[in-house]
Amino acid sequence: MQSKRNFSVKREAIFQTLANTDTHPSAEWVYEQLKPELPGLSLGTVYRNLSVFKEMGLAKSLGVVNGQERFDARMAPHPHFICRKCFAIRDVPKGYGIPDSKLYDSVGMECGVKVENHCITFYGLCSSCMDEE
């Protein structure tokens, strides 16, 4: 039985896990979440499917945080906040960031490159970690 998206059961489960969390998880985290539900799942499969999602444009990498690559299925560009202590990642509402759509052209002109994308990340302390200080 496959989903409407024609994903295998496991691929669909991995995608849903990624899509239904706001933790911007690592492969390991997705794997731990799904292990109770899908005892046969293997970590390599999670890695492989996350790569598939990236290629299909269904997910993007937020980069390596504390040694692990983190993923996001919210494809609309928006800034992120990363806690330097617990490495939680939160979405920052769009609007805090680059406002002008002509900026890609300006930067491209200025640097002699073709800008296709950008990302904005704020760093600091999340509320839980602030309390502990």
Added chain:
Amino acid sequence: MQSKRNFSVKREAIFQTLANTDTHPSAEWVYEQLKPELPGLSLGTVYRNLSVFKEMGLAKSLGVVNGQERFDARMAPHPHFICRKCFAIRDVPKGYGIPDSKLYDSVGMECGVKVENHCITFYGLCSSCMDEE
């Protein structure tokens, strides 16, 4: 004999290599640059010293690009451009990016966090890689 900064000869050489390039290099790149000049140098020493510079606030990490961490000794915050094909990193003049210094407070308020830092990265194709397409 040590430098005015009281660095060991090798530490100073590693720092100068980092400070005098605009390639935003990886540890490996610094190591390869210095090997002819310092045949006894070991890669572990480069990694250790780059960590030291980060702790001292003399360098910062630009994150992991194509599997390797990249470093920058220009501490003034400024955006970067990363080529998705050859992974070259270029500085983007400050001014292309977040203009308002109160933004940290706004984001902090909005998200319930303490913002201490940010980074802006543009992605696309550098001029060499554009020519090859």
Added chain:
DNA sequence: CTAGGTGCAAATTTTTTGCACATGC
């Protein structure tokens, strides 16, 4: 049957670390 998906473990790659030795003061 065929193509795509998966488990498993080994391999790869980058970075870190332990420890003995070296160096500068």
Added chain:
DNA sequence: GCATGTGCAAAAAATTTGCACCTAG
């Protein structure tokens, strides 16, 4: 001599990959 720095190689950690099997259509 002492504290710091370093070479070397092993270890650690994350990710990728080869290959046999398995499952859906």
